[in-house]
Amino acid sequence: MEGLQNFKNRTLDTFPEVQSCWHHIENFIVGSEAKKIEIGNIKVGIAVSLYSGVIFTERVFKQPLSNFLFTVFHEFTHQYQFKKYGIEKMLELYSDKMSSEDGAILMKQIELVADEMATRKLRELQKKGFFLGLNIPTGIYKSMPLTSFAATIKNLKSQVKDLGLKSSYEINDIFYSWLKS
Numbered sequence: 001m002e003g004l005q006n007f008k009n010r011t012l013d014t015f016p017e018v019q020s021c022w023h024h025i026e027n028f029i030v031g032s033e034a035k036k037i038e039i040g041n042i043k044v045g046i047a048v049s050l051y052s053g054v055i056f057t058e059r060v061f062k063q064p065l066s067n068f069l070f071t072v073f074h075e076f077t078h079q080y081q082f083k084k085y086g087i088e089k090m091l092e093l094y095s096d097k098m099s100s101e102d103g104a105i106l107m108k109q110i111e112l113v114a115d116e117m118a119t120r121k122l123r124e125l126q127k128k129g130f131f132l133g134l135n136i137p138t139g140i141y142k143s144m145p146l147t148s149f150a151a152t153i154k155n156l157k158s159q160v161k162d163l164g165l166k167s168s169y170e171i172n173d174i175f176y177s178w179l180k181s
């Protein structure tokens with residue numbers, strides 16, 4: 001997987017205490033079949049999952065360990081979702097096929113699953129005896145109203161429309177360029 005070695009090095013340099021359980025984390029990452037792991041700047045957030053891979057910003061490595069691990073499991077859960085549902089299904093909410101309201105429900109569901117999985121993976125690590133002192137985050141999306149998701153989707157949909165994008169691959173590429181610009 002492109003970028004995995006670099007990501008591992010950065011993680012273990014920043015959080016040496018992760019070394020003893022790294023193989024558990026790596027198993028999860030590899031199982032997701034992510035195409036690429038990048039470390040670089042993006043316009044919003046500290047990390048993002050696209051069809052083309054995961055981008056972690058430098059800010060991820062400045063997080064407390066609990067947030068860092070939560071973010072890693074959250075983002076790679078999205079890669080499992082891309083693997084399971086495919087790019088068409090995952091990006092359908094930005095197309096004309098779906099209303100912003102239905103898209104919001106789908107997007108919240110996608111995010112909730114990633115938050116729940118991240119919490120579960122951290123609990124599993126604690127059951128194995130790692131990071132016993134850490135408070136496990138439960139994520140931010142549960143309390144986020146559907147109207148926030150709908151607003152984000154509406155905004156992105158209008159850009160997709162303005163640019164005349166048709167395929168999910170084009171949409172993915174535009175997100176990527178916009179985030180990186």
Ligand SMILES: [Zn+2]
Nearest residue numbers: 074078111114
């Ligand atoms: Zn997410």
